[in-house]
Amino acid sequence: MNVVEQLRLFMEPRSVALIGVPRATNTGVNTLEFMLEYGYDGRIYPVNPSADSILGHKAYPAVQEIPNPVDLAVISVPRQLVPEVVQGCVEKGIKAVVVVSQGFADADQQGKALQERVVAIAKAGGARVIGPNSMGTINAFKHFSCAFVHLDVPKQVFPVGFAAQSGLVINLGLLGSQYGDYRFLGKAFDLGNTCDVDFADVLEYFEADPQVEVIALHMEGIQDGRRFLEVARRVTRKKPVVVIKAGRTEQGGKAVASHTGAMVGQDEVYQAAFDEAGIIRVKDLEELEDIVKVFFTAPLPKGNRVGMVTLVGGIGVMAVDACADLGLEMPELSPQVKNRLGPSFPDWFPPANPVDVWPASYARPFREVNRDALEALMEDPGIDSLVAITWVPRPPRFEIFDSSEDMLAVAQKYPQKPLICFCYGPAKKVGILQIESSRQIAAYPSIERALRAVAALWRYSRYRQREPGQEPGLPVNQARGQAVVSVASRLGRPRLDAEGFDLLAAYGIESPPSRIAGGEEEAAAAARAVGFPVVLKVLSPQITHKSDAGGVRLGIGAEDELRRAYREMIETIAKKAPGAEVEGVLVQRMASGGQEVILGIKRDSQFGPVAIFGAGGLYAEVMKDVAFGICPLTRERAWEMVRSTRVYHMLKGLREAPKDLEAIVEALLRLSQLAVDLPQVKELDINPMLALEKGCVAVDVRVVIG
């Protein structure tokens, strides 16, 4: 069985064993009761040794006693009994198991060990496990769910596949319309602790599922980031994936550990992975609902240019603010649109974008003017998406203001452009429901949320428009890099010293000329060779923080100064780091000018090697001006990383000459290659890297190996 076939057993089982289902009903927490109410049409086998039958279904003392084949087992017994029960399932030949019970990796060491046993038993028996700490699955197309509470089950079915790490997030997650009595749900998995079935599996399943058009994820942590990324890259080329990642903050990460026991990597790395895979990230459940909804109603826009029609100038102003925040453009109206709409407007109020139709509605009936404006913008090739700001009056009194029918007609007439709606006014709830029921227009209760949906559509559309990037083939000297690292490894050094520059050189990253010198005379000769001014850095395996030990001297302009500095340095170190063995000094030409940036690589627990680019010095950290990318980088992704920072605007040249951005990108790609080639390099930071008008040079480098 492939993954799709395996997961289909969880979603469309022909028969289900409910192991540990309670005898008591009408408590609100009985799976069998809810399954019957919801209308599941397969076979149900309650397993409970203390009951003969439950709700008219014969109960069995153990799963092995069920006389017929079973597709899915749902286990809700005390945690210590779970491994034994899973063993029983395996013996019965069951290939799909949901563990509802809590108290595993989400709890304590004992729970963690129990979870590991469950996984081992299932793996040996060829079964897949969802959970523990899971509410199971919902398939609204089949009226199937194995949740143990009575969910507010969808009355309508939507082409949405959802996977979460919290049962009640499933219940509450896609709340459905802000006002409607439905939820945007088709199929949902509660993955709980994700001990086995994980987000990558679910993506593959939804990818192959013709009933699912949009995929939504509520994620606390991933086990195998690389596999997730690989699958997600493929799936997002076909279907939009929207994710909410909980545990974004340091505090939230700790909370995740005690909720699902998931490993939480660095949030910036998750962000990088989402960016690379074209996954739309949202911040909270309200946004998740807003964005999922727009993806199954609207076509993808070709660009970011928004046209808007409003009855209220004040809302128009706030809409313009929101567009600026979201990277959307509000272009001027084209001459064609101006000419078409102009005659209805007073002289002192020519039509502009947003089109404020109020002043024109004195001359012509409001609905006519409004519809005319919508159609003019739909036909304008300079507009990619349309937003209608719609007052929904309370009928029948003010039907002259009710434009909902017109909007639906316009959306049908021009199906190639998104029409998004912000509804307000006395009957907005009715209006939103009516408009949304068409499944052609997504309606929102605030202009900011409407525009946020347009921005998400555009972001995804832009991703789909781009070809996947290629990894560049770079001429690097991997053998020499490997040799540098191996020598240090053999010597048992945890970090590289002056050899760090050799490693960079092997990968074609320049640094200022430097020489190692053993004494004062050699240092003077070295300085003459590299050229003044120079810097002097002590080389000693015992000295990690050179500056603190007095082992760095900057801006040495002449030989006498150098000699003095050398002697002073040796004296100071003898006092400050008495045990340190001084192997020599590095004499390096002092680089200056340019813009300081940081380049680096590190290993992430979920995603493996990642590359880092940011503002230099402490600015990357303090200003949070840093971008991450999963290695190996494509050239396109390296450019994206650089462009996503604010220091990029300084590099482009605000008051000064622009810096060599090509060289920075090239260096980033070379570091990425290094990270892939040399797994012994655990961390590497070039700080600062000086971006010059031509080229860039690594002034200092820190390399951790292991």
Add this chain to the structure above:
Amino acid sequence: MNVVEQLRLFMEPRSVALIGVPRATNTGVNTLEFMLEYGYDGRIYPVNPSADSILGHKAYPAVQEIPNPVDLAVISVPRQLVPEVVQGCVEKGIKAVVVVSQGFADADQQGKALQERVVAIAKAGGARVIGPNSMGTINAFKHFSCAFVHLDVPKQVFPVGFAAQSGLVINLGLLGSQYGDYRFLGKAFDLGNTCDVDFADVLEYFEADPQVEVIALHMEGIQDGRRFLEVARRVTRKKPVVVIKAGRTEQGGKAVASHTGAMVGQDEVYQAAFDEAGIIRVKDLEELEDIVKVFFTAPLPKGNRVGMVTLVGGIGVMAVDACADLGLEMPELSPQVKNRLGPSFPDWFPPANPVDVWPASYARPFREVNRDALEALMEDPGIDSLVAITWVPRPPRFEIFDSSEDMLAVAQKYPQKPLICFCYGPAKKVGILQIESSRQIAAYPSIERALRAVAALWRYSRYRQREPGQEPGLPVNQARGQAVVSVASRLGRPRLDAEGFDLLAAYGIESPPSRIAGGEEEAAAAARAVGFPVVLKVLSPQITHKSDAGGVRLGIGAEDELRRAYREMIETIAKKAPGAEVEGVLVQRMASGGQEVILGIKRDSQFGPVAIFGAGGLYAEVMKDVAFGICPLTRERAWEMVRSTRVYHMLKGLREAPKDLEAIVEALLRLSQLAVDLPQVKELDINPMLALEKGCVAVDVRVVIG
């Protein structure tokens, strides 16, 4: 009449003249029709020369013909007729006028002139004007409104005073409960173009109004920032003021100009004014509603420590993320609370904050456990606010999960701590309405919005806890500063050159020692006097950008180098800036080390002199790491400015020794004093200011006078 009495005429008029009211009714845009429907109990006089009566009310051909006194005139005639009509009102002795008509400062030059005439006529006649481009006022306590569309008028009345610059923002503004059929409205002004009555007037009126507990503003621009700030500082000590400022972005600012014709100053200066006055700023109308609601339901918390009770672990994790974003703390549970709740929880799941009551609800009925957790947190002195994450089931089936009664009981029992609620589940709409109807608990449809409300309460509470700051008395040499500026003024110079440092010295701000030199010999002597290394800067009234003209040389270490640099500089300038008259050079000791920051002052069109602090170089601009303060600064405010930047964390010393923050604050206060003392100084930037371990020095200063 004072302002309060003047504005009362707009809110509680005994009689109203509707000038230009249409004969046609049932169009949805007839003021008279709506006033009658709403139930206004004063006298109404329609003024329309082409009607004898409208809706049973005798119509008059002109306002002067009305036989009785009139408190308020509402004018909706074509714009060119408005001045004449206002003249009529003045003759009639009317002291309060609403101009509904559009096409004034919001439109074109002709409109602007018309608006000026209206103001002049009203001023001469002692009348106050609201508008033009206004929908007038609403007083829900009196069932009065002069809006021309049928508003969705509140069925309940709330202690909220609202002022907006958009009529439909009034209608839509405080949408009221997300689900309820009411709006959080008591009294509202639509100020339109604010040609006369402005936000400061409204604040004074609401300050004195016992029916108003919370003030909400939708602002596009202010005319007199100083007066607004002065009034707001006083009002916020008594009542919370919540503001949405439209036209935040550059694009939005342009949109404002064509909407209400308001002058839009720099958004950062508005932000500074709001911060100084303790005004809570929100970003959109949804947030405005959320925050207004919490202020009239909840008491102010004493601190930022939040306790939370949830039925869903997954929501708890997202709540922790949101707290981290909002600056709220989620402390560990106290031993008392742990001991009290512990016995209900399984061993492997001890209670923590958020208290996830689900695992405990197997041992005891859910409602008992839930209420116990709420009460334990209310009684814990280590918790300042309580957030309940509440599943609202669909009764009657799952009443065992319905905790809304318990929550109301807890809120009543512990009225001194805020209890805020996030409602979800099948019957959340009913739940929110029921909970909110108590006016003791604000309920929200997302955990992030619930916590945002808590954060707003805390921000305002902290402001109220603090004593208003005092302006420091600083020993400055104002006379000397004045002399420096006057000399430059007399010479007709638009900017100070080397005298900039003299100006700083007069205000006690240090810079590196420097001398002016007339030729090579003098330069050499000056360098010896100030001490090497030095920098050399050309002094020429014609050269504004010294670097571009080759007029700056840095890092000169010795006399021969200095002489060479001097001669090269003179030659380069002769080539690059042939007409420039070189008056001499500034020889300045070169400062180094420390952390670069910017300090400055400028004049804002709305708020007058403002002080600026930010990261040095281009970082303030590119990283948007800059804080503004209205001058004169208090010492407290200067500290707040510094602390609000990210460069502050570098100044505190991340890897290096901390810098002299006291000295930076002192310099900022001295600049603020300079801005107040010397109005001729239009702009002044110290960039960079080097923050040192002891003291700080101004390396470069740019001063614009005029």
